[in-house]
Amino acid sequence: MFIEYSEEQTMLRDSAEKYLRDNYTFERRQAVVNSEQGFSKEAWQTFADLGWLAMTFREESGGFGGGALETLLLCEQFGKYLVVEPYLESIVLVGGLIEAGAHPSVREEYLGRLLSGELQGAPAYLESANVADPLRVETTAQPFGGGFLINGSKTVVVNGPEADLFLVSARTGGTTANSRQGISLFLLERETPGLSWKNYKTYDGRSACELQLHNVKVDAESVVGRIGDAYKFSAPIMSRAIVAVCAEAVGAMDALLSATVEYSKQRKQFGQPISRFQVLRHRMADMYMEVELTRSLLLATAWKLDSGAPDAQQCLIALKAKVGKAGRFVAHNAIQLHGGIGTTDELSVGHYFKRLAAIGVMFGSRDSYLARYFQS
Template identity: 40%
Template structure:
């Protein structure tokens, strides 16, 4: 099987890497995340307009370049390598690509605006009682004349403080845990709707998130996007795509962390010689390299399966995420240890990369959760 990139994909990769190397300063991005708006809108505009990066991962029907899983892999890995804090996965994968699949006119129009860098969305899907299970939705949406009335809570909604629209999963029929009866709703939060409460906070890896409470929030009839009661399959596909994108992001992160660690051990001296010459540390770095290469293979597995049947797609993505979760912990912790106390300082990049890898270990499901999912899918297919 050929894993090589096409000339167009190579241009996308090289152009984005050149841009990030020249214009994406880690100190500035961390300051924006910690003390500013939480991101750099001018960088996002450059992604959309100057580079066409956002459209590269979107279908032609919404103004994109028709890119698919491979383009998603290229961009996500570059985003990880540069530790980009802008919400690429939230806006493009869980936003525009999901909106496109609903086929609803208002959703398609918003998806096109996202690709142009003019709008941002955040997905509010998981709930506290359901863990990482998308079907466990207790939030309800009931009809009241020409309106929907939404009541429930969605914790830890990533990028919600940055978004002008929310994509919310709510139950329009059935009981919590049922696969049927889940509908997706588009909520305009430009002016906070009555009954919506948002508690905003910053995550350990400098992302912005919010706990959302819907207390009788009234939405127009056309706020429902996609099939009424049939939103779960759309949600599951978007979730698998986002998981594969985060797997690719982790590969970019680990490539950078590994390269920086090797370079550091060549420069740091102890007992009159570089610590990289010590055999025990060489063995440690070989183990890190093996974890990285296994992660690259898992990344390809997930990306190449995204257009497969749901069960095959889900199994490949879970296998990849379980592999990445293990590798992220191993490479991140060993990189910090080999750097010594400096590895956790704000001044050194390795500490920021380590925190992001630590979050990725659990984001979109932990290693144990994905191993359990893979085992369940294997039993079902057998």
């Protein structure tokens, strides 16, 4: 399959690469990660001013009508430069779900402010009972006074410490805790009574929180999508989110490969660069093949999603499984070829390793996607 980018898509990729190369150095990234806030307001506002936050939204929503390919192009560059700003959480997930199914008054109030960088959002859908399974929802939302009363807790709410809005999953029906039926989504402002949280840093440099909901009262307009059918309703947005993290993984793997090849030319053993040793050259060739195979599958998946191909979901499942395997392979070999220095905070290699490990389990593990692939 040959996929040729349009002129606009090429400009998007090149402008993102140029801006991040010139302004998002590893040293600046580390300063942001080690700050109390955990992301750069200046960088986030620049992303909004450049139109990146609105790129994949419909024109009537204030966007530019992009799709999965545009998401891919942006997130691959984000992965290459280890961007920590919450594009996936605030824009792809929260923004995408608000556009797709929020009440018109809610969409009008919040969506434009998200795309302008004024507000940020955080999806709260994981629970401690099983952090790898978004269907395991024990948080409840009971009918109450024309609205709902929500009780429960959420874990690993990435971007939670900075979020102005939380998109919370809760069970309004269903007979078991992991039933696809009976899950609903609710949009909550940060200052909603009954919300409490505990902030922390994740091991890949993000900010997250544990979210507690105690008798949180919401009205019916807070529901995003259809009551009890959040799994089916959110599927297209989740598909784009998976493309986003897989594209980020490809960018990270590409950067790791480049760093490893460059290091092998500088480090010397037995009086010559280690890049001259055939066994290490074979190792780096294998890394290159994993990166390119994953990139090809990523492009095919994004194209299939945008064109509505019947096998798009099967391709998406295969992509997530492939990213789990390829990311692990490339990251482990990069660490081994760098030696002990590859694990230090001062070098970017270890930080790519951590991010790829986190991406490998996001939205489910590689094993769970392999099982889904063979069932499809």
